[in-house]
Amino acid sequence: SGNKNNRFKLIILRKGRGLAGTVMKTGKRMIIANVGLALGPEEKIDYPILLSESLTAVLAVPLWYKNQVYGVLLFGQRDGRPLPKIFDNDDIQRKFGIFNDDK
Template identity: 50%
Template sequence: MKDEPVFDFQQAIDALRERFEFDLVSIAFVQSATDQFVLTWQYASGNLNERYKRIVLHSGKGLAGIVFKTGKPVLIQNVAEELDPNDLFNYPIIAAEQLLSVGAVPLWKDSRVAGVLLAGYRQENRLTSSRLHEFQQEIEPSIGPFLTKELEEYDSIQ
């Protein structure tokens, strides 16, 4: 049995960030069942600091947890208008990276959500549904072993 070549996720998200002029692109992967299927941010491009590495999310919690649980993309065009400031602690990547316009899409492998790809800006209303749709179409050839499965309307956090 021949080993598959290792995919360079860092290079892929660097290229996506540059192509779409995002301030941040990051990937969270689901950890094993022994880790209770938590999500952790593994790769980041354009990050302000290393805090993303310490964020651990459970299914349904945080932006990545919501996308993981529902299997659907989420778009927050304006964090200040769409999220309660008292609720931001539930979205640690948004707070840590000072994102004001953000979207996240599921990465599918073998008919399961195996990861979440997040992209965002540090200015409000920069990420629109059409821009996120365009980004989502670009993911499949860019993120190697993963698929985006379906292009659909985005869920709202509210």
């Protein structure tokens, strides 16, 4: 749980780039159930948080406020563990309520 190191602090958030930036730009959640299968080595470079935190599965959810993405909530797993089954579409809608405008 938590971060592995402080390298994540060096990651610059830019709208449209990286995991959180892509979610901010598109306004859509991003689920990568198996990073190793879904992304090749070159693609992983585009998502530095995956590398710096050794994430093997990830869910990024846009947090909406007044019809715009205000932030991104990131959940990740390491060591090949899958994301918990509680992260299905209905459960995400219930848990994030007003912050989740499923567009």
